[in-house]
Structures are given as C-alpha cells and as structure tokens.
Amino acid sequence: MAEIELRSVTRRFPGVTAVKAADFTIHDGEFFILVGPSGCGKSTLLNMIVGLDDVSEGEIRVDGEVVNDLDPRERNMAMVFQSYAIYPHMTVRENLAFPLKLARLSAGVIRERVEKAAAILELTDLLERKPRALSGGQRQRVAMGRAIVREPRVFLLDEPLSNLDARLRVQMRTEIARLQQRLGTTTIYVTHDQTEALTLGDRIAVLRRGEVLQVGTPRELYERPGNLFVAGFIGSPAMNFLPARRVQDGLQLPVGKLALPHDRYRLPQDEAAALVAGFRPEHLQLLAVDAEDGEGFVFEVQAEVVEWLGAELYLYFDVTLEGFAAMPLPEELGSESADSARQLHVARVDPASGVQQGDRVRLRLDPENLQLFDAHSGANLGLQAHAQPGRG
Amino acid sequence: MTGRAGAEHRLAWLLCAPAVLAMLVVTAYPIGYSLWLSLFRYDLRFPGERRFIGLDNYLSVLGAPAWWEALFNTLLITVCSVAVELVLGFLFALLMHRALLGRRVIRTSLLVPYGIITVVAAMSWRFAFDPTIGFVNALTGLEGAWLADRWSAFFVIFNTEIWKTTPFMALLLLAGLTQVPGDLLRAARVDGANAWQRFFHVTLPLLRPVIMVALLFRTLDAFRIFDTVFVQTRGAQGTETVSILGYNTLITRLNLGLGSAVSVLIFLCVLAIAVLYIRGFGIDLSSRARS
Amino acid sequence: MVSGANGGQRERLFRGLGSVLVVLYALFPVAWIVSLSLKRSADLDDRRFVPQVFSMEHYQSVFNDPQFSAALWNSVGIAGIATVAAVLLGMFAAYAIVRLEFPGRRLILVAALAIAMFPPVSIIGPLFNMWRTLGLYDTWPGLILPYMTFTLPLAIWTLSAFFREIPWDLDKAARVDGATPLQAFVHVILPLAVPGVFTAAILVFMFAWNDFLFVISLTSTNNARTVPAAIAFFTGSSQFQQPTGSIAAASVVVTVPVILVVLLFQRRIVAGLTAGAVKG
Numbered sequence: 001m002a003e004i005e006l007r008s009v010t011r012r013f014p015g016v017t018a019v020k021a022a023d024f025t026i027h028d029g030e031f032f033i034l035v036g037p038s039g040c041g042k043s044t045l046l047n048m049i050v051g052l053d054d055v056s057e058g059e060i061r062v063d064g065e066v067v068n069d070l071d072p073r074e075r076n077m078a079m080v081f082q083s084y085a086i087y088p089h090m091t092v093r094e095n096l097a098f099p100l101k102l103a104r105l106s107a108g109v110i111r112e113r114v115e116k117a118a119a120i121l122e123l124t125d126l127l128e129r130k131p132r133a134l135s136g137g138q139r140q141r142v143a144m145g146r147a148i149v150r151e152p153r154v155f156l157l158d159e160p161l162s163n164l165d166a167r168l169r170v171q172m173r174t175e176i177a178r179l180q181q182r183l184g185t186t187t188i189y190v191t192h193d194q195t196e197a198l199t200l201g202d203r204i205a206v207l208r209r210g211e212v213l214q215v216g217t218p219r220e221l222y223e224r225p226g227n228l229f230v231a232g233f234i235g236s237p238a239m240n241f242l243p244a245r246r247v248q249d250g251l252q253l254p255v256g257k258l259a260l261p262h263d264r265y266r267l268p269q270d271e272a273a274a275l276v277a278g279f280r281p282e283h284l285q286l287l288a289v290d291a292e293d294g295e296g297f298v299f300e301v302q303a304e305v306v307e308w309l310g311a312e313l314y315l316y317f318d319v320t321l322e323g324f325a326a327m328p329l330p331e332e333l334g335s336e337s338a339d340s341a342r343q344l345h346v347a348r349v350d351p352a353s354g355v356q357q358g359d360r361v362r363l364r365l366d367p368e369n370l371q372l373f374d375a376h377s378g379a380n381l382g383l384q385a386h387a388q389p390g391r392g
Numbered sequence: 393m394t395g396r397a398g399a400e401h402r403l404a405w406l407l408c409a410p411a412v413l414a415m416l417v418v419t420a421y422p423i424g425y426s427l428w429l430s431l432f433r434y435d436l437r438f439p440g441e442r443r444f445i446g447l448d449n450y451l452s453v454l455g456a457p458a459w460w461e462a463l464f465n466t467l468l469i470t471v472c473s474v475a476v477e478l479v480l481g482f483l484f485a486l487l488m489h490r491a492l493l494g495r496r497v498i499r500t501s502l503l504v505p506y507g508i509i510t511v512v513a514a515m516s517w518r519f520a521f522d523p524t525i526g527f528v529n530a531l532t533g534l535e536g537a538w539l540a541d542r543w544s545a546f547f548v549i550f551n552t553e554i555w556k557t558t559p560f561m562a563l564l565l566l567a568g569l570t571q572v573p574g575d576l577l578r579a580a581r582v583d584g585a586n587a588w589q590r591f592f593h594v595t596l597p598l599l600r601p602v603i604m605v606a607l608l609f610r611t612l613d614a615f616r617i618f619d620t621v622f623v624q625t626r627g628a629q630g631t632e633t634v635s636i637l638g639y640n641t642l643i644t645r646l647n648l649g650l651g652s653a654v655s656v657l658i659f660l661c662v663l664a665i666a667v668l669y670i671r672g673f674g675i676d677l678s679s680r681a682r683s
Numbered sequence: 684m685v686s687g688a689n690g691g692q693r694e695r696l697f698r699g700l701g702s703v704l705v706v707l708y709a710l711f712p713v714a715w716i717v718s719l720s721l722k723r724s725a726d727l728d729d730r731r732f733v734p735q736v737f738s739m740e741h742y743q744s745v746f747n748d749p750q751f752s753a754a755l756w757n758s759v760g761i762a763g764i765a766t767v768a769a770v771l772l773g774m775f776a777a778y779a780i781v782r783l784e785f786p787g788r789r790l791i792l793v794a795a796l797a798i799a800m801f802p803p804v805s806i807i808g809p810l811f812n813m814w815r816t817l818g819l820y821d822t823w824p825g826l827i828l829p830y831m832t833f834t835l836p837l838a839i840w841t842l843s844a845f846f847r848e849i850p851w852d853l854d855k856a857a858r859v860d861g862a863t864p865l866q867a868f869v870h871v872i873l874p875l876a877v878p879g880v881f882t883a884a885i886l887v888f889m890f891a892w893n894d895f896l897f898v899i900s901l902t903s904t905n906n907a908r909t910v911p912a913a914i915a916f917f918t919g920s921s922q923f924q925q926p927t928g929s930i931a932a933a934s935v936v937v938t939v940p941v942i943l944v945v946l947l948f949q950r951r952i953v954a955g956l957t958a959g960a961v962k963g
Contacts, residue, residue: 052855054397073861085852089874098870099860146860397784404785411776411835412791414768415798418832422809429808487701498702500949501709507941507952508713509893511911512934516712519719524728525927527715555712560956567957612800619895623915635804635896642808643900655805662802 002153003028009058018044020210034190035197036207037332042190077154078147093127117145155187228378232333240345243324244277255299265381274375283369284347287362297365313351430652449653462637470614473553481561489569502559514623517552542630568602608669720931741932753905754913762891765830770884773838781846795836807900821902834887845879882955
C-alpha cells in the first residue's frame with residue numbers, strides 16, 4: 001500500500017523532453033491509469049517511478065519519502081513488462097520464486113507464497129513447465145505471478161495486454177480488475193488503449209507529448225474533457241469535431257445554426273476567434289421521418305455508410321466545410337480523410353431504426369451535450385469543464 | 393550527464409579496456425614500429441651498420457621486379473579465387489537452401505574444409521598433384537610435375553584455396569538466402585516471373601549487402617594468402633606472393649629495413665582494397681556497429 | 684521451401700545428386716590424406732586412391748616422434764589459453780558494447796573490424812624484433828599475445844551478435860525483482876549467454892589452431908612450435924625419403940578433432956559465423 005506523489009517530474013534527453021513537469025498524486029490502493037498515444041511519455045514516467053530511469057527534475061515521493069535516488073530493488077515495487085520478461089531458462093516455479101530468493105526468504109515462506117500466487121492465477125498445473133511451453137496468456141500470468149509473490153507496495157504494469165489477441169485481452173482485463181480489487185495494492189497501469197483506461201481505472205492521467213493534460217475519474221474525462229485532445233481521445237467512437245464561429249444569435253456550424261446560452265461558456269474576447277464544436281456519436285438522436293423537430297439542435301445529413309452490429313448502429317455522414325477554415329486537430333487523433341473540405345462523422349443511433357445507406361435523415365443534438373473548444377489552445381470553453389489539467 | 397550515466401561510462405570503459413589494450417598493443421604499436429624501421433637500413437646480420445636512409449627502402453622495393461611480380465601474383469590469385477568462390481559458393485548455397493533432407497550432412501561436410509588446418513589442406517593437395525605419389529596424374533594420364541612450372545603451380549594453389557574457402561562463402565550466402573522473405577518470391581511468381589527472373593530481380597538485390605560483406609572479407613583474406621603457397625612452392629617458380637616476399641625478407645633474410653618497407657606497402661594495399669570496397673561499393677559497416 | 688508444383692521427381696534427383704557431389708567435394712582431400720596415411724611406405728608411390736594394403740606404421744612413427752608430441756602439446760596449450768583469454772576479454776567488451784551507452788562504442792567495433800582486415804605479415808617484423816628484445820621469442824606468451832589480438836575482433840563481433848539476441852528486459856525485470864547488477868548478470872544473463880560464449884570459443888580456437896605465419900616467424904624450436912609448423916617442416920625418420928606417410932598421419936591426427944567438433948557443433952558454428960556478417 002502506498003501513496004505516490006509526483007512533483008514537477010521531468011525527464012530530459014538530449015534534444016527532446018520526454019516528460020514535462022508531471023504533477024499529480026496517486027492515492028493509496030488506487031488503480032491509476034497512464035494513457036496516451038505512443039511517444040507520449042507514459043512508459044518513461046512508469047520507468048521513473050520504478051527506478052529504471054533517472055529523474056531530470058522534480059521529485060517522486062512514495063509515502064512521503066523521496067525515492068529519486070533509490071535503485072529499483074530498494075523501492076519495493078513490482079513490474080509487469082510488456083514483453084513479460086519471464087526468465088526462459090527457469091521453470092514457472094523458479095520464475096515466481098526468483099524475487100523471493102533474492103530477498104533471502106526461507107524456503108518454506110517461498111514455497112507458500114509461490115503456491116498461493118499460482119493458485120490465484122491458476123498456474124498451479126504449470127509450475128514445472130518452462131516458458132517456451134506456455135501460451136501467451138499463460139506467460140502473461142506468470143509475469144503477474146512474479147509480481148504478486150513479492151507482496152510489494154506498488155504494482156506497475158506496462159501495457160501488459162497489448163500482446164494478446166482481442167478475446168484474451170477482454171478476459172484478462174476483467175481478471176486484472178478483480179485481482180487488484182482483491183489485493184488492494186496501489187496499481188499504476190500504462191496503456192494506449194482508452195477502453196482499458198476507462199474500464200480499469202479509478203482515475204486516469206491522459207498524456208500527450210510528455211505533458212499530463214488531465215487527471216480525473218473516467219466519468220470526469222468523458223463528461224468534462226479539459227481540452228480537445230482529451231475529448232477526442234477518450235470515448236469510442238471518437239467525438240465528432242466541427243469548426244464553428246460566433247454569429248449574431250448564436251453559433252454557426254457547417255450543418256446549421258444553434259443558439260448559444262451565454263452562461264455556459266467562457267467565450268474568448270475576440271469575436272472572430274476560431275472555435276471547434278464537439279459532440280459524441282452517442283448523443284445524436286435519429287428523428288423518425290414523420291417526427292417533428294422538437295427541442296434541440298436538428299440538422300439534416302445523408303447516410304454515406306451504415307454499420308449495423310446487432311446491438312448498435314453506426315451512421316456515417318459527410319459534412320462539407322464550405323466557408324469554414326480547416327481545423328488544426330491533434331494529429332494523434334487521426335484525420336478522417338485527405339480531403340479537408342469534407343469530413344466523415346459518425347452517429348450512434350437506434351439499431352431498430354432501419355436506416356439504409358443513402359437515406360437522408362435528421363439528427364438531433366441536445367445542446368447540453370455540445371462541447372466547445374478554442375481552436376488554437378484546444379481548451380474546453382465550457383464553464384463546468386475540468387479546468388485544472390495535471391492536478392489531482 | 394547524471395551520476396548514473398557517468399558510472400555507466402566508467403563501467404563500460406573498464407570492461408572494454410583489456411580488449412582494446414590487447415588489440416592496440418599488438419597492432420597499433422608494431423605497425424608504427426614497422427613504419428619507423430622502414431626508414432632505416434637495418435639488416436640483423438649486420439646490426440652495426442644500421443642507419444637512417446629515409447624513403448630509400450621504398451624506392452628499392454618499388455624498383456624491384458620481384459615486388460611487382462609478387463603483387464601481380466597476389467592480385468591474380470585474389471581476383472580469380474574470389475570470383476570462382478562466389479559462383480561456386482552461390483551454387484552450394486542454393487543447393488543447401490532447397491535441400492530439405494541431408495541439409496545437416498551437407499553443412500557438416502562443408503565445415504570440414506573450413507575447419508581443417510590450411511597447412512594440412514595444402515599438403516593434401518600437394519601430394520595429390522605430386523607426379524610420384526599423387527592420383528591426379530594417374531587419373532588424367534598427364535606426366536609433368538605440377539609444382540615445377542609456374543602456371544600449373546598456380547593452378548594447384550588456386551585449387552587448394554578455392555576448395556578451402558568456398559564453404560565459408562557458401563554458408564554466408566545461405567544465411568542471407570534464408571532471410572529473403574518467402575512472400576516476396578511468391579509475389580514475384582504471381583506477377584509472372586520465372587525462376588531466373590526471381591533470382592536476378594528479387595533474391596540478388598536483397599542479398600547485395602551480404603554479398604558485399606562476404607566479398608570484402610574474402611578479398612582481404614585472399615590477398616593475405618601465405619600458408620598454401622609456402623607449403624606448396626615456398627614461393628618458387630614465380631609464384632611468390634607479397635606475404636611470402638615479406639616473410640622471406642624479414643625472417644629468412646633478416647633484413648628488417650627492407651622487409652618493413654614491404655610490410656608497410658602490403659598494409660597500404662590492404663587499406664586501399666578496404667577503402668575501395670567501403671567507399672566504392674558503399675558497404676555500410678557502421679550500421680553493423682550500431683546496436 | 685516446398686517444391687510442390689515445380690519439377691517434382693526430376694528436381695529431387697538433381698538435388699540429391701548435387702548434395703552427393705557437395706559432400707564428395709568437401710571430404711575428398713580428407714579421404715585422400717587418410718588413404719595416404721594408411722599406405723605402407725613402399726606403396727606410397729603407387730598413385731592409387733585407395734591403399735592396396737593397410738598399414739599403421741606411419742601413425743606409430745608419428746606418435747613415437749617427440750617433435751610431433753611437443754608440437755601437439757604446444758598447439759593445444761597455446762590455442763587453449765589464447766581462446767580463454769580472447770573469449771573472456773571479448774565477453775566483457777561485447778557486454779559493454781551491447782548493454783551500455785558510452786561514447787566510443789561504435790569506434791571499438793570499427794577498430795575491431797579494422798584489425799580483422801589487418802595483414803599479419805606487416806607486423807611479424809616488428810614483433811620478431813620486439814619479442815627478441817623482451818625475451819618472448821620462441822615462447823608460449825609470444826604466440827598467445829598475437830593470437831589474442833587477432834581473434835578478439837572475431838570474439839567481439841560474434842559475442843555482440845549473440846548478446847544482442849538476449850532480451851534485455853530480463854535484466855530490468857531482475858533488477859526490479861530485487862537483484863543487484865551482478866546478481867542479474869549471474870542468474871539471468873549468463874545462462875542465456877553461455878551458448879554464444881561457447882560458439883565464440885569454438886571459432887576462436889579454430890583460428891588459433893590453424894595459424895602458421897606467426898608460428899614460423901616467432902618460434903624456432905619445440906618450445907613453442909605448433910602443429911602446422913611441425914607438419915610443414917616434418918623431417919621424418921629417414922633423411923632420404925620424403926616423409927609423406929608421416930605427414931599424412933600427423934595431418935589426420937590433427938584433423939580428427941576438427942571433424943568431431945564440426946560434427947557435434949555444426950549448428951552453433953554456422954550460427955556464429957553468420958551472426959556477425961548477416962544479422963549485423
């Protein structure tokens with residue numbers, strides 16, 4: 001059990017700063033996620049916490065004690081590597097026993113702990129096998145077993161599921177969640193997959209290019225993203241973004257105009273400032289052919305592609321950006337098409353609606369679910385948005 | 393540079409120091425010493441007459457027909473044997489590549505010429521071509537003493553060298569062949585290429601780096617040929633190579649001054665060949681040096 | 684590669700024939716020298732490939748010859764010590780090169796390469812003079828040192844290639860598990876490095892076993908003369924007869940270990956040879 005505090009932790013390499021002034025606290029017993037696209041610094045941060053990498057600036061404190069200069073072996077933390085890193089020349093039992101042998105525990109204690117861990121992870125039948133005789137999922141459990149035998153104060157997991165196939169990944173995800181619940185150890189988990197982050201994490205830190213953009217619970221990040229990147233990164237399918245500009249009686253979007261309640265947003269001084277409107281696919285409602293427009297923002301689109309998945313239906317529609325400047329979206333979110341004048345967007349609608357490709361339909365959006373961002377800084381202009389990136 | 397990086401540097405140098413020292417002491421210093429000696433008239437049989445003569449030794453060597461003949465011989469052997477080895481090596485490699493059964497037997501067999509002592513191989517082939525005891529004359533019905541005449545002696549030397557070193561070439565090429573992605577060849581087949589075309593347009597270009605490295609090492613090895621020639625002819629009958637010339641001058645005739653000049657010239661030749669390969673053919677050795 | 688639709692029967696015949704030819708090619712001179720060693724002295728000039736009558740007389744004379752036994756002992760000792768030294772030093776250097784970040788890393792590899800390309804004949808002169816002055820002429824260390832130098836590049840390149848294959852995550856995992864760098868090295872890295880070290884040792888030993896130029900330049904008596912020199916300068920029992928039989932027998936005696944090693948470790952040797960050249 002441990003509380004981990006990061007104060008302005010920075011990691012510099014010649015020519016590039018991998019982590020910029022990371023500042024947040026991980027509470028005792030928490031399942032904390034570090035998520036972000038590749039190259040964002042999350043693995044570097046993890047390595048600094050465990051001691052495999054140096055801290056250029058700042059402090060890492062565990063239960064109040066500064067650990068910057070401590071070797072990994074002195075920090076009492078256990079790590080599960082992306083490649084599992086289980087010793088190929090040792091049996092599963094020897095792998096699990098290795099850290100305990102190094103700690104000079106008695107043979108009896110070692111045997112007891114190894115067998116307990118093996119039981120938890122269902123490895124008991126595999127104890128005498130060597131790694132090359134194990135499947136990917138089994139090796140992963142051995143890696144986790146090696147971590148839990150030590151009964152450390154912190155678990156660190158570096159993308160432990162990324163080498164598994166899709167089905168196994170989902171299965172292991174719930175296993176890990178249950179394991180952490182049961183053991184109650186502070187856990188730091190690195191992933192690039194936002195689904196894993198949302199499902200596993202008590203709290204999440206979103207990183208991009210070395211910066212911690214926002215720290216919060218999954219719900220906070222989903223409902224009140226602090227900036228464009230977090231908004232576009234969290235949630236699948238990703239949030240739809242459209243350029244917007246202020247007009248006399250509200251906000252003009254390529255698909256139509258809607259009224260802007262002034263007390264919901266802190267708009268920039270410059271009236272002509274470029275803005276980005278965002279709304280999630282699941283917040284769009286499909287109006288029946290004969291239904292009235294009703295309350296809310298309604299616009300008409302043509303269904304370019306329809307994906308029906310049984311329990312869900314995704315409707316893809318084009319939006320022509322005539323008259324609007326192109327939006328500078330963060331490149332890690334992936335740009336939809338090479339043609340910047342048209343963009344493909346998605347709505348998630350009722351699977352029973354029977355929409356066909358080519359249909360012209362009307363979509364409704366409740367303005368409560370509209371997010372507004374400053375196009376240049378990316379900051380969320382909503383007043384309820386979590387305006388404190390990096391704190392927590 | 394943080395404390396840990398500094399300690400890492402120190403540890404690294406500590407670990408490398410013995411090896412680097414061993415490599416330098418026995419090469420850098422002697423070659424420097426060689427350069428120095430070459431500027432003197434220094435015959436160990438008359439040590440008292442040692443004196444500085446500048447570049448005169450080099451002029452003597454470069455003006456001696458023996459040097460040019462030796463150089464010619466060496467280049468002849470180098471070019472011919474490397475060329476034949478390449479072709480033969482490729483044949484063997486292709487054979488081993490496609491053979492499913494017996495690959496182990498073939499590989500083991502080919503390692504024997506590689507592992508056998510050069511002197512032993514030279515002796516074996518010398519005996520084979522000997523007019524009195526050898527089977528070659530018996531088989532071919534010829535009479536002459538192969539090693540008594542310049543060109544037939546070359547043939548014997550040639551034969552021995554190729555026999556001994558082709559396996560190494562074949563093994564390197566085989567390793568390269570196994571790395572050619574099967575998908576590329578299959579795609580070429582679908583695109584309509586026949587076996588020849590696949591070889592020339594897909595396999596060969598992909599093998600280029602391996603071939604260049606193999607050629608570089610083999611050329612340098614061939615240029616330094618000594619054992620075979622020494623055992624079979626001692627360099628007589630006009631088969632002297634530059635290494636034999638160097639040895640004879642230095643150790644047999646104990647003329648350190650002249651011999652050192654020959655040594656330095658040989659060194660420069662080797663350097664030239666290496667530079668030619670690296671610059672001329674663009675072998676990227678530094679990428680091998682990167683981790 | 685599956686032959687499948689191309690050639691089938693005829694192609695397999697071709698390949699079978701080719702394989703036989705290759706094996707013959709490789710073992711032919713070995714068979715010849717074995718045959719010579721088993722011929723009676725009188726039959727040596729019968730020019731037959733296979734001996735009419737088998738005789739072990741040459742082997743007896745060779746084993747009774749003190750010169751040869753001395754040469755054998757010198758060879759084994761000198762090559763052995765040089766191998767241990769080269770592999771040990773090479774191992775440390777290779778570990779540093781692959782595992783640690785430091786300036787000059789590339790330089791060392793390039794320098795090693797340069798030495799591998801070096802013409803030994805260029806230094807026999809200075810070494811001859813130096814060794815005479817230092818008292819190392821005609822001694823074991825006098826040969827061990829140049830052997831070490833010239834095999835270090837081979838050792839370093841081979842070991843580097845093998846070490847690069849070891850997943851270094853294991854080292855990190857061991858450190859997180861509580862091991863000191865030394866413990867991590869001994870318990871995790873070393874067991875995985877052993878095959879590479881073994882292969883490097885084989886290659887280095889073969890190189891040292893085979894050398895001729897340094898031996899004849901830097902030695903003159905049985906003190907340090909190794910087998911290649913002994914065979915080349917064999918005087919044999921009789922002054923008048925060329926000691927063909929003895930030479931043949933001696934050659935076979937030193938080739939048998941080579942064949943054994945190759946037979947047992949062919950996979951490793953090939954892996955080691957190609958590791959530096961191809962995987963680089």
